[in-house]
Amino acid sequence: MDFVSISFFTFVLLMSNIHGPFGRMIMNTQFETDLESKGFIDEPIDPSLDIVAEIQRLKKEKNAVILAHYYQDAEIQDIADYIGDSLGLSQQAAKTDADVIVFAGVHFMAETAKILSPKKKVLLPDLKAGCSLSDSCPPHLFAKFKEQYPDHLVITYVNCTAELKALSDIVCTSSNAVQIVESLPKDQKIIFGPDRNLGDYVRKKTGRDLVLWNGACMVHEIFSQDKIADLRKQFPEAKFIAHPECEEHILATADYIGSTSGMLKYTIENPAQQFIVATESGILHQMQKASPNKLFIPAPPNNVCACNDCPHMKLNTLEKLYNCLYYGLPEVDLDPAVIERARLPIERMLEISERFGL
Ligand code: 13P
Numbered sequence: 001m002d003f004v005s006i007s008f009f010t011f012v013l014l015m016s017n018i019h020g021p022f023g024r025m026i027m028n029t030q031f032e033t034d035l036e037s038k039g040f041i042d043e044p045i046d047p048s049l050d051i052v053a054e055i056q057r058l059k060k061e062k063n064a065v066i067l068a069h070y071y072q073d074a075e076i077q078d079i080a081d082y083i084g085d086s087l088g089l090s091q092q093a094a095k096t097d098a099d100v101i102v103f104a105g106v107h108f109m110a111e112t113a114k115i116l117s118p119k120k121k122v123l124l125p126d127l128k129a130g131c132s133l134s135d136s137c138p139p140h141l142f143a144k145f146k147e148q149y150p151d152h153l154v155i156t157y158v159n160c161t162a163e164l165k166a167l168s169d170i171v172c173t174s175s176n177a178v179q180i181v182e183s184l185p186k187d188q189k190i191i192f193g194p195d196r197n198l199g200d201y202v203r204k205k206t207g208r209d210l211v212l213w214n215g216a217c218m219v220h221e222i223f224s225q226d227k228i229a230d231l232r233k234q235f236p237e238a239k240f241i242a243h244p245e246c247e248e249h250i251l252a253t254a255d256y257i258g259s260t261s262g263m264l265k266y267t268i269e270n271p272a273q274q275f276i277v278a279t280e281s282g283i284l285h286q287m288q289k290a291s292p293n294k295l296f297i298p299a300p301p302n303n304v305c306a307c308n309d310c311p312h313m314k315l316n317t318l319e320k321l322y323n324c325l326y327y328g329l330p331e332v333d334l335d336p337a338v339i340e341r342a343r344l345p346i347e348r349m350l351e352i353s354e355r356f357g358l
């Protein structure tokens with residue numbers, strides 16, 4: 001909503017929200033409508049406001065922490081207290097002593113934070129920030145799939161709903177999937193879901209015969225092998241690095257495969273000066289910050305768009321983040337029974353990761 005187009009009625013409501021219970025009731029209804037239809041609090045922000053300074057002030061006032069994934073917009077990464085991959089973010093969510101966690105990421109990440117810190121208020125700037133990979137595995141269908149393999153242990157990639165985690169034995173991320181599978185006895189039968197590309201990568205790395213769920217991420221499935229090959233001819237010195245959510249034929253040509261934090265570390269430690277990066281483009285911000293003199297080229301997708309943006313991750317904006325901190329909404333809440341069941345598989349993941357020094 002444009003600030004100048006704010007109606008007098010909305011202005012009165014805003015004032016009433018501050019000054020009286022009747023106004024607050026109307027305001028809450030307005031918020032409920034916004035959250036249901038839009039997924040975020042769509043209140044106008046004074047354009048003269050120093051939004052970054054205000055976010056910092058509100059953070060202190062509310063004892064809030066901002067956890068941001070590497071795929072967030074640069075301006076969100078720059079105000080975050082912690083920027084990381086899915087594993088790092090879960091570890092932070094489990095140990096923070098803040099009262100409020102503002103999760104600048106997608107819904108399943110905020111849910112994971114809530115499961116690990118159920119007494120804390122977990123806010124997500126836009127409730128509609130979902131995940132195509134998570135959507136590719138509806139829990140009721142997965143439960144049926146699981147029934148076909150009663151003697152299998154279930155490992156699920158963290159990119160799934162809380163309900164799916166509740167159906168799992170161990171959760172993993174792209175940073176620890178190989179180690180988690182390897183920590184199990186060699187004869188242990190395993191179902192791995194929902195990402196078939198990560199599952200296939202883990203299968204090759206470990207030599208285990210995993211039963212895979214056929215899910216995938218929309219961002220990592222669009223890279224063009226031919227265009228990457230052309231780019232490599234153009235930049236023969238460049239290293240090609242890829243996230244394990246990419247398809248097998250893309251991974252087959254990579255110099256390095258790893259999670260977002262693994263890729264970032266590789267670009268810092270490797271002496272190469274040029275890198276072709278096959279993952280969501282948000283990570284390039286930290287790569288460029290850490291190595292300002294190196295060249296980072298986003299791997300080209302199969303379509304005409306040259307951007308590798310995750311449309312879900314990019315739903316979060318600084319304005320939505322400000323409103324979310326200011327109004328304490330939208331909040332991610334979960335059924336306590338789901339929290340109870342989903343907690344153990346996530347804690348197992350954290351425990352195994354610690355054992356491996358991850
Ligand atoms: P990581 O940050 O764990 O590498 O995962 C990438 C991802 O797809 C998050 O949605």
Ligand code: SF4
Nearest residue numbers: 131132133217219310
């Ligand atoms: Fe989901 Fe893919 Fe977006 Fe990650 S990049 S949040 S896996 S859709």
